[in-house]
Amino acid sequence: MFDVAAMRLTLTGLAPATVVRPGPPPVRRPRVSVVVPCYNYGHYLRSCVDSVLSQPGVEVDVLIVDDASPDGSASVVREIAAADDRVRAICHDRNRGHIATYNEGLSQVDGDYVVLLSADDLLTPSSLARATAVMEQHPEVGLVYGRAVAFSGDDLPPARTTATSWTLWRGRDWLADRCGTGRNPLRSPEAVMRTSVLRAVGGYNPELPHAGDLEMWMRAATVSDVAFVGGADQAYYREHAANMHLTSFQGGDPKGVLVDLAERTACFDNVLGGDPRWRDLHDLSRRTLAREALTYAVRSFEWGKAESWPVDELAAFAADTCPRPALAPLWRALALRRRVGARRSRRHPLFLPGEQVHKVRARVAHRRWQQAGI
Template identity: 45%
Template sequence: MPDLLSRLSLLGIGGHLEPARPLGRSASVTVVIPVYNYGRYLRQCVASVTEHQPGVDVEIIIVDDKSTDDSLDIAQALASKDARIKIIQHHTNKRAIATYNDGLEAATGEFVALLSADDLLTPGALTRAAALLLAKSSVGMVYGHAIRFSSELPSPRTTGTEWIVWPGADWLRTRCRSGFNVISSPEVVMRTSILRAIGGYRPDLPHAGDFEMWLRTAAVSDIGFLVGVDQAYYRDHAVNMNKEMFKSGTAQGKLIDLKQRWQSFEAVFSGAGRDLPEKESLIRTARRTVARHALDHANYAYARGFHDFPIDEYERFAYEIDADAQNTRAGRALARRKRLGMTSLPLHPLWAPSAAALRFSELVRRWRRRKIGV
């Protein structure tokens, strides 16, 4: 029976819940594995692709971006034992976006996935994704849930019985209203023909390239979600690229993320989505949403007494993209808090309810992401 909560969660956002179907025929899937100094993870990553993916003809393209560890040696050893594995070797370090694109351009499978060398697929992930893509020719991208882990692998959910399919415009509208990226990356499988139509990752969006790619895909195709299954493992560790390059988890990192999310919306609506009937209303919604997020961060910093938080930078960014943001609820709240100043207490008593509400909304957002993908 369809989950009642899933059905209720879909109200107003256009997704259609339906029973999952088994894989209708054998499917070819290319998995691109970019690697830079992740030799210690590469064997496990490749094994997650070559094992326990029934009904799928796999092609693996490992792209070594001039690693200085044993990544290339390990890749070559794996390729010598498995004809399905191909290697692209960079003779200079081209960095992430060029590495992704080189691998994707070489893909020959009907479907394609990009899997970082420190991440893993779950058993049957490619089978489940291919089943939806074969059954729904309008769908250009399928994703599920990604498990975050740092040491031992948690047991994945692999027996989902339902799919959600969104018209691309509905999925895109929901992203404009939310403003958040709901996909880590390794849990995505794309239709290769759609990737060829929209092009690869943009080098001017190194932090939000994935998000912009998903938005661009929704501008030209429908989007599928595999309900109740875990499609990949996303590894958290000290040398994760987001932590090293983009200060993930810090105040500056969050601001970088906000700015690149906004640039992603701008890029999509000036490119693949420029002819969408709702383009103007969608970009207005995205503009207001991202500005609100910036002001929410500033308001939360005031409520918690974070004196070192770069509030002025967040406020300036919000007003740069939405000149009317100061007249919104979040803008008026920030003006009040600036007049009253911060407290030395861990949580300002006047603003505790709004801070708690913000935290609660974050919990709800995470629940929705796991439950129905948005």
């Protein structure tokens, strides 16, 4: 028997949620529109589209938007569209950037549900049927996601294809957890949105090229509830050197951390700032991100990297984002490490217990993400 009480215990400390047994497949076959933006990923495109067209239990249509790829991807796009009338193609004659490409594709969908699937990622078998079953039975839910399996190379790891639970959050509760962690728990290909919710919240924000996904999911949670498909893997997420978050925003430069913090702060400010309904959550988000910045600054001493990391900039970000008294212990910890010095801090016995605490917290956070997706 499905033990709801036991499952609730595994969610201790998370946002309030209702965990239920997965319901039966929907009687009707809902239609899912899948937008596939492509830039220099023509060599991955056939596998990506095949993973969509082979989805059982749903009707699918695919819109591929090639953003003037110089590698000849457009010819692959046209060949795929010519071979299946469920596929349409748009090929740009000049590069417009990924956000404009996303929004162009999303503006043209008309299915009941919508997925934005990068050309280098894939859906797992029956993932759309599993996701839409949740929204068909729970009309208040506008965003469904699950686990995304990371992979590289040509061989796909095995995927779990049987859902064991549905976790349902009120939109506000899911937002509260985002504000408490400051993190985006979705990689993107595993997300399925109700098209009416997409229309209500609008497209991707061109001012947030790095964190636009997070802002999109948060905006969805302001107008609908959120659900997580437990026990099954919903998508494959390809990790390789050309991933945008690696090439454009990190690139091995520690200052990429500052870019990431700034964009995530902008997400929370855009969605929650200025509206009295979300004031408490907005304050929580800024405190969380300031804490993260200070934690990076403190840990740079423990890693022996304080001389190369932007410690002063991280501290300035924290001071600008949240009142200092709210994070007094972290400010004291940073001041102490500065007195001890960058070289001595790495192996100083006074700081070793703190390093162990950080490791335990990281393991707990990873476990809860595996179990509940947040």
